Amino acid sequence: MKEIILIKNGELALKGLNRSTFEDVLIKNIRRRIKPLGDFEFRKEQSTISVIPKDSGTDMDEISDVISRVFGIACFSCALQVEKDMEVILKEAPEYLAEQLRAAKTFKVEGKRSDKKFPLTSPQLSAEVGGAVLESFPHLRVDVHNPEIVITIEIRDKFAFIRGNQTKGAGGMPVGTGGKAAVLISGGIDSPVAAYMMSKRGLALTAVHFASPPYTSPQSEMKVHKLLKQVARYSGNITLFTVGFTEIQEQIRDNCPEDIFTLVMRRFMMRIARQIAVREDCKALITGESLGQVASQTLPALSCTDAVADMPVFRPLIGLDKDEIIKISRKIETFDISIEPYEDCCTVFTPKHPKTKPQLSFIEEAEKALDIDALVERAVENTRVNVIGF
Amino acid sequence: MSVYLDNSATTKPCEKAVKKAVEMMSEKFGNPSSQHFCGLAAKEELERARGILAKVLSCKEHEVYFTSGGTAANNTAIMGTARTKRRVGKKLVTTLLEHPSVLKHYEMLSESGFETVYLKPDRNGKISLSELAAAVDESTVLVSVMAVNNEVGSIQDISKIKQIIKDKNSPAYFHCDAVQAFGKIDLKPHKLGIDLMSMSAHKIHGVKGAGALFVSDKIRLLPSIAGGGQENGLVSGTEAVPAICAFAAAAEDIGNIAENYNRVRAVRNGFVQKLSELDGVRINSAEDALPYIVNISVSGVPSQVMLNSLSATGIYVSAGSACSKGHRSEVLTAMGVAPSDIDSAVRISLSKHTTEKDMDLLYNGIRDTALRVRRK
Numbered sequence: 001m002k003e004i005i006l007i008k009n010g011e012l013a014l015k016g017l018n019r020s021t022f023e024d025v026l027i028k029n030i031r032r033r034i035k036p037l038g039d040f041e042f043r044k045e046q047s048t049i050s051v052i053p054k055d056s057g058t059d060m061d062e063i064s065d066v067i068s069r070v071f072g073i074a075c076f077s078c079a080l081q082v083e084k085d086m087e088v089i090l091k092e093a094p095e096y097l098a099e100q101l102r103a104a105k106t107f108k109v110e111g112k113r114s115d116k117k118f119p120l121t122s123p124q125l126s127a128e129v130g131g132a133v134l135e136s137f138p139h140l141r142v143d144v145h146n147p148e149i150v151i152t153i154e155i156r157d158k159f160a161f162i163r164g165n166q167t168k169g170a171g172g173m174p175v176g177t178g179g180k181a182a183v184l185i186s187g188g189i190d191s192p193v194a195a196y197m198m199s200k201r202g203l204a205l206t207a208v209h210f211a212s213p214p215y216t217s218p219q220s221e222m223k224v225h226k227l228l229k230q231v232a233r234y235s236g237n238i239t240l241f242t243v244g245f246t247e248i249q250e251q252i253r254d255n256c257p258e259d260i261f262t263l264v265m266r267r268f269m270m271r272i273a274r275q276i277a278v279r280e281d282c283k284a285l286i287t288g289e290s291l292g293q294v295a296s297q298t299l300p301a302l303s304c305t306d307a308v309a310d311m312p313v314f315r316p317l318i319g320l321d322k323d324e325i326i327k328i329s330r331k332i333e334t335f336d337i338s339i340e341p342y343e344d345c346c347t348v349f350t351p352k353h354p355k356t357k358p359q360l361s362f363i364e365e366a367e368k369a370l371d372i373d374a375l376v377e378r379a380v381e382n383t384r385v386n387v388i389g390f
Numbered sequence: 391m392s393v394y395l396d397n398s399a400t401t402k403p404c405e406k407a408v409k410k411a412v413e414m415m416s417e418k419f420g421n422p423s424s425q426h427f428c429g430l431a432a433k434e435e436l437e438r439a440r441g442i443l444a445k446v447l448s449c450k451e452h453e454v455y456f457t458s459g460g461t462a463a464n465n466t467a468i469m470g471t472a473r474t475k476r477r478v479g480k481k482l483v484t485t486l487l488e489h490p491s492v493l494k495h496y497e498m499l500s501e502s503g504f505e506t507v508y509l510k511p512d513r514n515g516k517i518s519l520s521e522l523a524a525a526v527d528e529s530t531v532l533v534s535v536m537a538v539n540n541e542v543g544s545i546q547d548i549s550k551i552k553q554i555i556k557d558k559n560s561p562a563y564f565h566c567d568a569v570q571a572f573g574k575i576d577l578k579p580h581k582l583g584i585d586l587m588s589m590s591a592h593k594i595h596g597v598k599g600a601g602a603l604f605v606s607d608k609i610r611l612l613p614s615i616a617g618g619g620q621e622n623g624l625v626s627g628t629e630a631v632p633a634i635c636a637f638a639a640a641a642e643d644i645g646n647i648a649e650n651y652n653r654v655r656a657v658r659n660g661f662v663q664k665l666s667e668l669d670g671v672r673i674n675s676a677e678d679a680l681p682y683i684v685n686i687s688v689s690g691v692p693s694q695v696m697l698n699s700l701s702a703t704g705i706y707v708s709a710g711s712a713c714s715k716g717h718r719s720e721v722l723t724a725m726g727v728a729p730s731d732i733d734s735a736v737r738i739s740l741s742k743h744t745t746e747k748d749m750d751l752l753y754n755g756i757r758d759t760a761l762r763v764r765r766k
Contacts, residue, residue, distance in 0.1 A: 214699030214759070254765060 001082050001092070003060055005051040005067060006163065010074035010171055023049065026072040026174040029236060033066050033390065045156070046114075052081075064167065069234045071200050072177075073169030080162040084118060086128065089153060089160055093129050094136035097151060097164045101133065106143035109133070113155045129153055171200065175236050178202030181314065182277040183286040184269060185209050185228065185240075187220050187342065190288030190317055192227045192334040193325050197316035198286045199235035206280045207238050207388075208273045210245040212348050220342035225388060230334045232390040241276050244382035245269075248375050249348055255369040258351045262296045263358055264367060266305045271376050274310055276383070284312040290325065291318050295354035304360050392704035393748045397593075398540050398570060398683055398739035399708055404595040404643050407636035411597050414632035422629055423620065432631050439638035443602055446641050447587075448578045450607060455621045456634045459601040460569040460590035461491035466603050466625060467565045467586040468495040469614035471532045472504065478561050479529035485509040485517045486724045487539045487546075492567055496534070511724050514676035515544030523554045530555075530562040537571035541721045541737055542675045543683030545575070552583025563609055569593055569601075573644045574651065574682055579604050586611070591637035594644060595741070600633035650742040655681035658740060661749040668757060670764075672731055674722060684738045685722070687731040688756060690764040696736050699759040705752055708737045 009026055027042050027049060034040060039054035051063070060078050067076055080096045082088050094101065101107065111125030120128065129151065130142060154161040181203045183195040199205055209224045221242060228238050245268075252264050273285055289297045296305070306313055317325055329335040394402065403411075414435060420428035422436045437451070444451040457463045472482075484496050486508050500506040507525045509517040517535065526533060533555060538545050548566055555562050565586040568577055573594040579587045587604040591597060605611050605624070617626025644650075658681040665671050670689035688696060693709035700707055722732045738752065 214695050214697075214702055215763075217694055217698050218701075250762075250765075 001080065001088075002053070002056065004053070004079055004081050004161075005060070005063060005076055006079045006161065007049040007051065007067065007076040007169070008047060008074045008166070009049065009072055010169065010173075022072070022174060022177055025177050026070070029072070029174050029176070030067065030070050032236065033070055034063055037063055037066065067169070068167060069170050070174075071170050071172035071202065071234060072174035074171065075166040075169050077163045077166040081159045082162065084115070084155055084158075084160045086120065089162065090128060090132040093151060093153065093162045094133050096162055097133075097149070098136075100149055100164050101137050101140060104140065104148040106141050106147045107133065107149040107151060108142055108144045108147040109151045109153065111153050111155075115155050115157055118155045125153055125155070170234060173200070173202030175199055175202060175234075176204045179284075180204040180206060180280070180282045181284040181286050182206045182208055182273055182280065182282040184273050184288075185224055186288070187223050187227065187338065188288070189322075189329050189335060189338040190290065190293075190325055192231050192288075192338065193328045193332070194286050194288035194314075194316050195228075195231045195238075196234055196328070196332050196334075198314050199231070203284075203286075205231070205235045205238045205286075206277070206282050207240045208269075208276055209240060209242045210269055210272075211242050212246045212249050213244075215246065215249070215348040217342050219340075223337060223340055223342055225386065226337045227334050228388040229390070230332060230337065232388050234332065236390055238388045239280070240386045240388050242384045242386070243272055243276075243379050245379060248379055251370055251375060253349050256366045259353055259355045260358055260363055260366055261349060261351045262354050263301055263304055263363055264370075266296050266301075267308050267363070267367070268372075268376065268379075270305050270309045270313075271372070272379050274308070275376065275380050277311065284314050285309055286314045286316070288317055288325075289315045290320055290322070293322070295356045298356050300357045300359075301355075304358055304363050307360055392706065393751050394706050395738045395740060395744065395748065395752060396706045396708045397741040397744075398737065400592045400598065401595045401741055403592070403597045403636065404640055406643050407591075407596050407640040410639040411632040411636040414635050418631070422631060423618065435635050436629055436631055439635045442638040442642055446644070447604055449580060449604060452622070453604055453607050455603045455605055455624050456629055456637075457601045457603055457621075457625050458599060458627075458630060460489070460567070460588055460593070461601075462625070463569075463588035463590070463601045463603040464489070464491040464565075464567055465495060466614055467588060467605075467611075468492065468499070468532065468534065470611040470624070471563050471565065471586070472499050473612040473614060474610055475531035475561065475563075479531040481505045481507070481527065481530040482532045482534075483507045483509065483522065483525045483530055483562070484534040485511065485536070485546075487511050487515065487517070487544065487721055488534060488536050489540055489567060489569065492534050492536070511539075511544065511721070513726050515539055515542045515679065515721065515725050516546060516676075519547060519550055519554065522551065523558065526555055526558045526560050526562060528559055528561070530558070530560045532565060533562045534565040534567065536567040536569075537577065538568075538575070538680045538683070539721060540570045540683070541719055542685045542725065543570075543679035543681075544676055545571075545678065545680055548584065549582050552585075570680070570683070573641070574647065574680060576647055579606065585609050591633060591640060594637075594640050596637040596640035597633050599630045600637045602637070645742065651681065654740050654742060654744065657744055657746050657749055658682075658684060660746060661753060664750075664753050665756070668760065670760070671756075672727075674725070674727055674731070674735060682740045684740075686736055686738065686756075687727070687734045688736070688760050689731070689734060691734050691760055693734055693736055695763055696734065696756070696759055699763070700752070700755045703755055705755050707752070708739070709735070 038058045041052040043050040109126040109130045111122040113122045185191040185207045418431045420432040422433040440454045443454045563585040566584045567588045569590045572589040585606045589602045591600040613624045672687040674685040697709045
């Protein structure tokens with residue numbers, strides 16, 4: 001008899017022949033994430049993955065907490081694995097779920113029998129366990145339509161499993177099944193949310209941050225590390241490239257019209273991020289832009305930045321309002337870090353009246369004052385690498 | 391090589407202080423309240439430290455209470471007075487120049503029914519004694535005025551405050567936050583009519599974690615921290631013996647206050663003179679401020695950018711006061727400094743060890759940063 005975790009994968013069940021590969025990635029991801037918490041055995045059967053701790057002292061709450069942030073899981077629950085013996089099941093079910101049952105008013109039992117040789121049918125199984133629960137908790141009432149607690153008893157090949165309500169998983173697709181992309185991360189509210197959202201769709205993450213000392217502080221880089229650490233709780237390890245951006249910003253300030261400053265800067269960011277992405281085998285860029293939020297995020301402005309990207313640019317927040325973005329940032333616990341008051345490079349030399357309807361030809365003309373290739377090359381060279389772990 | 395010019399935030403511990411702290415941690419580590427020889431050895435050192443502080447302050451040993459630092463000393467003085475005098479009167483007087491550890495306690499007391507009066511500094515960062523006299527009355531139970539302000543270094547004329555309180559027939563205690571002043575100007579609390587005086591070890595080349603409150607034995611003060619009854623019941627909690635003994639070692643090592651002062655003033659004046667030749671530099675500290683603290687604004691260069699730029703070359707200064715990150719300085723506002731100048735305010739704080747060469751390096755750093763950042 002031991003406690004295990006049963007995991008139902010989400011959309012994976014729909015993926016036909018790829019399913020097994022996807023499941024393997026999911027198991028690999030779970031394994032890597034809970035490795036610091038102990039030794040585990042994994043079992044794959046039907047659409048369920050069982051995580052079985054090898055030693056008895058394992059903290060199941062801690063594991064559940066970690067698993068709740070692994071993408072590709074629809075729902076999961078802790079379960080008690082017992083012998084396929086009715087006497088044991090009737091004794092253990094009320095005891096194992098005592099805490100939940102004591103706090104509830106209604107319940108029902110769902111018996112499931114995949115081992116058809118088991119002497120009781122599913123309805124008989126449900127009725128017997130229901131009776132035992134009512135005997136231990138006379139305050140409870142059976143409600144088959146809208147129960148607070150659903151007790152599931154599954155009779156499988158080797159063991160029987162007892163579990164209560166399931167916990168909703170993080171959803172999405174296992175990280176890595178969609179490939180890898182590079183997220184441009186600033187330290188604000190939006191970019192960590194964008195990173196989280198694309199990781200949810202199965203992308204592994206690399207991050208690119210632009211630092212402009214002395215205009216930006218070492219604290220703002222530490223802030224980015226803290227933000228990525230939060231995101232990494234969902235996405236797994238993130239390799240962060242911190243690009244020295246001062247020279248480019250000063251060059252733009254000295255040589256370009258003020259009202260297109262931000263846009264020229266964004267285009268440099270895209271060029272640099274693209275180079276790093278290619279080198280790191282990333283197939284797309286991710287940004288936290290939301291249409292119309294600021295001057296550099298209008299449709300004409302985005303066209304100008306996309307013109308130098310040369311690969312897909314994912315903007316998962318494009319249709320979200322600020323309050324919707326904040327809601328997600330609170331959920332993934334990046335909001336309180338994002339609002340720490342350190343300057344980032346986007347706020348250095350901000351023009352008073354930026355152009356909202358820039359013309360690409362005008363921008364390109366203005367950029368001729370700069371030695372773009374050399375600047376980009378120097379910036380890419382002047383990059384520090386950190387791996388941000390979960 | 392680095393140039394450390396943030397001595398109002400903290401100082402580098404002197405060798406004697408470090409040695410003493412290590413000795414206390416490795417050899418005399420007992421709890422001074424323990425009844426065995428190991429405890430007694432620590433107790434002996436603790437009392438020796440108290441004796442040294444008393445000598446420096448020209449007061450009696452039982453008037454020196456060790457705390458965990460300046461903030462704890464201010465807390466003990468203010469909250470203790472409020473408790474002791476709550477039936478005598480409900481009025482408190484302080485200044486807008488005070489450190490947050492004073493102002494926040496005044497705010498807390500104001501929320502619990504005390505009437506609080508905040509005196510505004512003038513353009514030189516000084517409060518007016520006539521305004522102080524007008525604010526104090528028979529229901530005033532506490533007057534807190536700091537000796538030297540931490541952001542601009544303005545020195546208050548504290549020697550006359552006790553007389554004003556007496557003239558007004560007020561039962562108020564006079565509390566002086568001397569965290570920035572201690573060891574830099576001559577401070578004998580009895581001579582100055584101070585009832586309560588706060589000090590901190592790590593501002594005078596001691597180690598962090600110790601401070602002291604002078605409590606005149608002419609007044610009664612109830613504790614605001616309860617527990618094992620250490621420090622004569624006023625400051626419960628096992629004494630941080632290593633930090634306290636290091637504090638005493640640092641206090642013994644201050645040297646000649648007047649000589650230090652004159653040397654630092656010469657270094658400071660030379661720097662200010664040079665700086666005034668640069669365009670767009672404003673010296674926010676007054677001419678007669680403590681020479682250890684110089685507050686300046688370099689127009690067009692935000693404080694944080696100046697700080698980052700200097701920091702990158704190993705020169706360490708502070709943006710306004712280290713305790714108020716992200717807020718526009720109340721003190722500079724009260725002194726009538728324009729918001730744009732406040733946003734570029736930098737506090738340079740010297741120590742007795744600061745040399746002309748240090749200040750030359752700082753000058754070069756400021757000049758180069760201004761040139762680079764202001765371009766266009």
